[in-house]
Amino acid sequence: MTASGQGSVRGFGHASGHEFDCDVLVIGGGIVGLSTAYALTRAAPGTRVTVLEKESGPARHQTGRNSGVIHSGIYYRPGSLKARFAVRGAAEMVKFCAEYGIAHQVTGKLIVATGRDELPRLHALVQRGRENGIPVRELGPAQIMEYEPQVRGLAAIHVGTTGVCDFGKVAAQLAAASGADVRYGEEVAAIDRRAWGVAVRTTAGTVVRARVLVNCAGLHCDRVARLAGDDPGMRIVPFRGEYYELADPSLVHGLVYPVPDPAFPFLGVHLTRGIDGGVHVGPNAVPALAREGYTWSAVRPGELAGTLSWPGSWRIARRHWRYGAGELHRSLSKRAFATAVGRLLPAVRESDLRPAAAGVRAQAVLRDGTLVDDFLIREAPRTVHVLNAPSPAATASLPIGREVARRALDALSGGRLARAGR
Numbered sequence: 001m002t003a004s005g006q007g008s009v010r011g012f013g014h015a016s017g018h019e020f021d022c023d024v025l026v027i028g029g030g031i032v033g034l035s036t037a038y039a040l041t042r043a044a045p046g047t048r049v050t051v052l053e054k055e056s057g058p059a060r061h062q063t064g065r066n067s068g069v070i071h072s073g074i075y076y077r078p079g080s081l082k083a084r085f086a087v088r089g090a091a092e093m094v095k096f097c098a099e100y101g102i103a104h105q106v107t108g109k110l111i112v113a114t115g116r117d118e119l120p121r122l123h124a125l126v127q128r129g130r131e132n133g134i135p136v137r138e139l140g141p142a143q144i145m146e147y148e149p150q151v152r153g154l155a156a157i158h159v160g161t162t163g164v165c166d167f168g169k170v171a172a173q174l175a176a177a178s179g180a181d182v183r184y185g186e187e188v189a190a191i192d193r194r195a196w197g198v199a200v201r202t203t204a205g206t207v208v209r210a211r212v213l214v215n216c217a218g219l220h221c222d223r224v225a226r227l228a229g230d231d232p233g234m235r236i237v238p239f240r241g242e243y244y245e246l247a248d249p250s251l252v253h254g255l256v257y258p259v260p261d262p263a264f265p266f267l268g269v270h271l272t273r274g275i276d277g278g279v280h281v282g283p284n285a286v287p288a289l290a291r292e293g294y295t296w297s298a299v300r301p302g303e304l305a306g307t308l309s310w311p312g313s314w315r316i317a318r319r320h321w322r323y324g325a326g327e328l329h330r331s332l333s334k335r336a337f338a339t340a341v342g343r344l345l346p347a348v349r350e351s352d353l354r355p356a357a358a359g360v361r362a363q364a365v366l367r368d369g370t371l372v373d374d375f376l377i378r379e380a381p382r383t384v385h386v387l388n389a390p391s392p393a394a395t396a397s398l399p400i401g402r403e404v405a406r407r408a409l410d411a412l413s414g415g416r417l418a419r420a421g422r
Contacts, residue, residue: 022050022181024408025200025210027188027224029053031063031167031394032386033216034174034182035401036408041179043405047412049180050208052200054187059171061292062218063394065359067243067272067280070094070104070163071392074111074129074136075260075267081375083132085396085403090161092398097165100173103275104165109255112144112153114343118259119155125259126157135160150251150347162255164275167394174397188217191227198228198382212411214404215385219291219362222387230380232387234364234372235310238291239266241283241361242331244353246271249279251352256344264323264371266361267391269330269340280356281341281348286324286331294358296331315369364388377404384408 024040026033029051037049055061070093073086097104113122129136137158139147144156175182186202191213198213217224225232246252257270266285273279287307290300307313317324330337338350364372364387375396376388384407386400393400 019209020048020197020211021208022048022210023412024049024212024214025198025208026051026180026214026216027200028216028218028221029055029058029171029175029182029184030061030216030218031059031171031174031397032218032389032400032404033214034058034171034178035397036214036216036404037180037182037401038174038178039398039401039405040408043402044409047409049178050210051175051180051182052186052188052202052208053182053184056184057172058175058182058184059168062359062362062390063171064168065294065357066167066391066394067270067283068164068166068274069109069255069272069395070106070165071395072109072129072134072159072161073132073392073395074125074134074159076128076132076392077373078128078131080373082373082392082396085375085399086392087132087134088399089392089396090163093165093170093395094163096170096173096398100177102165102169102173104163105275106161106163107254107273108158108160109162109257110139110144110147110151110156110158111257111259112151112156112344113259114153116154121259121262122155122157129157129159148253148256151256151344152346153344164255164272166275170394170397188224188227191224191229193228193382211382212408213383214408215383216389216404218389219360221362221385222364225385225387228380228383228385230383230385232378232385234366234376234387235306235312236291236362237307237310237313237316237365238288238293239285239361239363240288240293241285241359243280243282243356243358244337245356246279246281246348247352247354249273249277251345251347252279258344261323264320269337271341271345281353282356283359284327284330284337285361286327288360291360291362293360310365310367312365312367312369316365316371319369361390362388363390375400377407379407379411382411384411
């Protein structure tokens with residue numbers, strides 16, 4: 001990341017010593033931002049933390065609109081942040097839910113190969129899981145049916161550490177347990193970064209002055225980085241994930257996934273029995289026409305223009321148009337969606353699928369069209385930016401929060417040392 005100097009808006013930032021409103025200001029009240037606040041107050045008791053969230057409550061976007069799966073970490077490249085943080089985070093998330101009485105289950109899941117061309121990728125996942133320290137059991141067709149009588153496949157693997165929970169409730173508990181000053185309905189409008197620290201003004205006219213800023217704005221993280229005067233070198237390209245739910249949830253006992261295509265960061269349409277007993281089917285992945293574009297009718301011309309003007313968006317389209325066409329077809333045709341599900345669950349019919357709430361994935365894309373595969377955390381003067389934290393970020397939120405908090409505290413102590421040396 002390169003810094004372009006001062007923020008783009010002037011005239012409201014000034015502080016000296018006692019005039020700071022907080023030590024660390026976190027932008028974003030999703031699970032990553034609230035986990036960061038929670039980690040900050042535990043690592044450095046007495047640190048004053050404020051969280052600004054533009055919605056009226058926590059976890060209103062990616063955190064509260066996903067499938068609720070506690071991922072095992074089997075998919076991710078060994079040694080990557082995703083692999084390390086997901087494996088560690090899954091165990092910590094189960095412990096956190098148990099400690100605070102949040103409903104959760106460790107159900108395990110099946111990853112099922114339905115075609116011979118998927119078998120090499122399935123075997124590669126077995127190896128990857130073992131490298132990541134995840135217990136994996138290989139299954140044949142008859143063994144698949146012992147776990148899931150209605151599911152069909154040539155082979156599968158059972159991953160025992162996968163589970164489900166309500167990440168929205170986890171986020172709310174993090175907010176309460178952090179002791180931070182969490183302010184809802186405060187959308188950031190301007191950021192002024194100076195030698196002394198950072199001042200943020202919201203659309204409501206509130207001004208908050210802090211020593212260090214943490215950007216956990218999710219779908220808007222690149223915009224917040226630019227407000228701070230930094231060039232993030234990427235853009236968020238929003239992908240909508242559309243879900244259905246099964247009219248007859250007894251068809252599925254637990255979690256059933258296809259073998260993912262490693263060329264894409266998406267896991268494919270899967271079946272998830274949630275803690276409420278319902279079974280969600282999805283998501284697909286289609287371009288959203290707004291950062292918070294949960295339906296085709298949700299269009300924000302300015303945000304869409306920003307996506308279309310980013311060179312990486314066109315390079316993705318050229319490189320992956322065939323994959324994208326299939327996803328678009330399944331979005332527009334319920335029959336096509338049912339056919340895709342039927343590869344795993346032959347008993348399902350179009351009439352078995354009921355529309356459910358969609359989510360939007362904040363996917364970082366580089367200028368050359370590369371889909372950023374790992375979590376991306378960058379630092380600038382007095383600032384930490386979380387620039388790519390899609391799935392499995394909810395699973396990994398506790399270790400992510402600690403890592404971001406560590407960097408913020410380093411910036412905080414560095415600023416204090418610099419002042420002491422003057």
